[in-house]
Amino acid sequence: MSTSDVPAGVVVRPAARLRGRLRLPGDKSITHRALILAGIAEGESRVMGGSDGLDCNSTAGVLRALGVTVERLGSAEGGRVDRLVRSPGRSGWHEPVGVLDAGNSGTTLRLMAGVLAGTPMYTVLDGDASLRGRPVARIIEPLRRMGATLHARSADTLPPVTIVGRASLAAIVHRSLVPSAQVKSAVLLAGLSAEGMIQVHEAVSTRDHTERMLRARGVAVRGVPADGAWLVTMEGGATVQALDEQVPGDVSAAAFWLVAGAAHRDAELTLESVGVNPTRRAVIDLLGRMGARILEDPVPTAGAEPMANLSVSTSDLRGIDLEAEDVARAIDEIPALCLAAACASGTTRIRGAGELRRKESDRIAGIVDGLTALGVRISADGDDIEITGAAGRRSFGLVGAPVRTHDDHRLAMTFAIAGLLAEGETSLDEGASAAVSYPGFFSDLERMRA
Numbered sequence: 001m002s003t004s005d006v007p008a009g010v011v012v013r014p015a016a017r018l019r020g021r022l023r024l025p026g027d028k029s030i031t032h033r034a035l036i037l038a039g040i041a042e043g044e045s046r047v048m049g050g051s052d053g054l055d056c057n058s059t060a061g062v063l064r065a066l067g068v069t070v071e072r073l074g075s076a077e078g079g080r081v082d083r084l085v086r087s088p089g090r091s092g093w094h095e096p097v098g099v100l101d102a103g104n105s106g107t108t109l110r111l112m113a114g115v116l117a118g119t120p121m122y123t124v125l126d127g128d129a130s131l132r133g134r135p136v137a138r139i140i141e142p143l144r145r146m147g148a149t150l151h152a153r154s155a156d157t158l159p160p161v162t163i164v165g166r167a168s169l170a171a172i173v174h175r176s177l178v179p180s181a182q183v184k185s186a187v188l189l190a191g192l193s194a195e196g197m198i199q200v201h202e203a204v205s206t207r208d209h210t211e212r213m214l215r216a217r218g219v220a221v222r223g224v225p226a227d228g229a230w231l232v233t234m235e236g237g238a239t240v241q242a243l244d245e246q247v248p249g250d251v252s253a254a255a256f257w258l259v260a261g262a263a264h265r266d267a268e269l270t271l272e273s274v275g276v277n278p279t280r281r282a283v284i285d286l287l288g289r290m291g292a293r294i295l296e297d298p299v300p301t302a303g304a305e306p307m308a309n310l311s312v313s314t315s316d317l318r319g320i321d322l323e324a325e326d327v328a329r330a331i332d333e334i335p336a337l338c339l340a341a342a343c344a345s346g347t348t349r350i351r352g353a354g355e356l357r358r359k360e361s362d363r364i365a366g367i368v369d370g371l372t373a374l375g376v377r378i379s380a381d382g383d384d385i386e387i388t389g390a391a392g393r394r395s396f397g398l399v400g401a402p403v404r405t406h407d408d409h410r411l412a413m414t415f416a417i418a419g420l421l422a423e424g425e426t427s428l429d430e431g432a433s434a435a436v437s438y439p440g441f442f443s444d445l446e447r448m449r450a
């Protein structure tokens with residue numbers, strides 16, 4: 001389909017100014033883990049301010065199918081919802097009759113595969129067309145080594161995944177070939193059913209929410225630097241205790257507003273109670289390196305995850321170089337960073353971004369096509385991306401046009417923010433995918449321009 005054939009799903013018009021305070025949806029990664037750990041533990045756990053996005057609701061649905069009660073307390077507000085989880089404990093789960101539906105969510109599928117590898121029952125994990133195209137060999141290999149039986153379509157590479165779990169697994173040493181918090185978490189969650197010490201070596205320390213949350217629930221997990229890399233160790237066979245969790249605002253959702261606020265010529269935005277965990281905050285620091293004026297005001301919290309109010313205002317952005325390590329740390333925010341680079345002076349080079357091709361869509365192809373349609377000078381060479389910024393040009397040279405999101409929430413939101421900065425009308429072929437991680441994104445978009 002050529003770009004002129006794109007049906008107009010959502011039209012975004014430029015914003016004369018951007019002002020306002022926002023409370024973002026609960027962090028998606030933390031909500032998944034809080035729900036899963038609450039489901040494993042016996043008793044009641046509250047997950048407060050969690051994400052009401054479609055992905056986290058997929059995790060809740062999978063847990064319900066296994067015999068866990070997940071109840072919403074009150075109605076959702078701004079993509080945040082409080083939930084009460086009641087579980088008989090994992091040993092009281094029942095074998096589900098049907099297929100477990102992870103929807104669009106790689107985190108649901110890969111983390112639950114780890115849990116189910118250590119649960120003695122037969123299960124099948126499946127998802128939508130996008131998820132059926134995402135790699136699973138990376139979890140099947142270590143989970144098999146731990147003693148579970150897993151199979152997947154297309155020579156064990158693609159979902160659906162069938163799992164015959166065992167109550168007792170072997171502890172392993174795992175060296176992740178790709179930096180992936182989902183793989184690390186799958187191994188650690190399976191390790192709860194293993195005897196001995198589990199080790200996961202990572203070339204780059206990926207988001208450590210699983211480690212923090214397991215520790216808070218009584219499991220001995222440590223992360224330490226080792227040989228220029230990162231080593232996570234966990235004492236297997238531990239019991240996870242029920243615990244309430246306060247979920248911070250999602251920094252990956254905040255990224256869209258940080259880019260909008262820094263790039264727009266007349267912007268002042270404040271984002272409340274955003275998670276600033278050192279293993280997740282790379283987007284804030286990379287934008288800082290690009291010259292973004294972001295002020296951080298810490299918010300006291302009793303929880304394990306640090307939070308801050310972030311204020312961002314109109315800035316002069318400049319291009320920077322990102323290496324593979326930066327990509328691993330800001331993996332979900334690269335599309336938004338590409339837009340920031342388009343509004344900067346100079347060139348931004350992003351190296352080693354191949355994992356972006358394995359997300360909800362091929363995000364390298366999607367971002368290059370979409371931003372090119374909007375007038376950006378962007379190109380990809382294999383796994384590298386180069387963007388020539390147009391800081392000096394009117395509207396950064398962005399001119400509204402039809403763009404395709406490939407049903408990918410992060411692309412949809414990046415192009416919508418581009419539409420606020422562009423001249424003329426930007427029309428997205430759909431906007432519904434935003435609800436995967438950020439229900440209410442388009443109402444926030446209208447509110448911020450007011």
Ligand code: S3P
Nearest residue numbers: 029107179180181182183331332
């Ligand atoms: C996530 C890890 C990342 C990220 C995804 C959420 C998590 O995936 O892209 O959105 O919650 O662990 P990978 O582990 O595949 O890099």
